Amino acid sequence: MTEYILASASPRRLELLRQIGIEPFVVPSECDEDVTGISDPEGIVKELSKRKAESVYNNLSVKAGTVVIGADTLVYCKGEILGKPKDERDAARMISLIADGTHTVTTGVTIIKTDNSGLHNTTETFAETSYVTVYPMSRPEIEEYIRTGEPMDKAGAYAIQGIFSKFIKRIEGDYTNIVGLPLGRLYRFLKM
Numbered sequence: 001m002t003e004y005i006l007a008s009a010s011p012r013r014l015e016l017l018r019q020i021g022i023e024p025f026v027v028p029s030e031c032d033e034d035v036t037g038i039s040d041p042e043g044i045v046k047e048l049s050k051r052k053a054e055s056v057y058n059n060l061s062v063k064a065g066t067v068v069i070g071a072d073t074l075v076y077c078k079g080e081i082l083g084k085p086k087d088e089r090d091a092a093r094m095i096s097l098i099a100d101g102t103h104t105v106t107t108g109v110t111i112i113k114t115d116n117s118g119l120h121n122t123t124e125t126f127a128e129t130s131y132v133t134v135y136p137m138s139r140p141e142i143e144e145y146i147r148t149g150e151p152m153d154k155a156g157a158y159a160i161q162g163i164f165s166k167f168i169k170r171i172e173g174d175y176t177n178i179v180g181l182p183l184g185r186l187y188r189f190l191k192m
Contacts, residue, residue, distance in 0.1 A: 013181045044072075045127055046108040057121075068111070068112040071180065074106055075155045077097050077104075085152060095137065095145065106127055109182065110125040129177075131170075132171055134168060135168070
């Protein structure tokens with residue numbers, strides 16, 4: 001029987017895996033997330049997802065029949081990578097930047113699979129990008145959204161599946177990717 005391990009503390013990623021019938025053990029990675037020498041969003045998230053998955057995998061005492069899933073998501077808008085906001089002021093700045101325009105959300109995923117003997121493993125890394133267009137937002141709307149507290153632990157300072165959904169004009173690409181894990185593509189890799 002396969003044992004799945006999610007190398008992330010994200011409750012959203014956990015919920016997404018549960019939606020497709022996977023009940024993983026959650027083992028958050030404690031790897032270094034500073035990336036130098038890579039500037040494109042896809043390269044950054046692929047590198048970080050790989051670090052996270054490898055960090056957790058390398059610390060496992062039993063590797064046989066294990067699948068480790070590492071992921072990292074970032075928002076990119078107008079030449080700027082938008083991570084998690086430092087504070088409410090930073091969140092308001094990010095929301096102002098993405099309002100009335102289109103930005104990208106890119107998630108990198110790394111899957112490390114070990115066979116039942118524990119002797120052979122395979123690693124797959126990929127990235128998925130979705131496009132999100134946001135309606136114009138007034139200053140009071142931005143301030144009201146910030147007061148909900150929802151944006152504070154989210155890349156780009158918003159949760160598409162939450163209150164912020166009322167400001168979404170259009171999505172192109174995988175919705176679950178924007179939430180934090182591109183399920184369709186992930187499932188294809190898990191079946192291989």
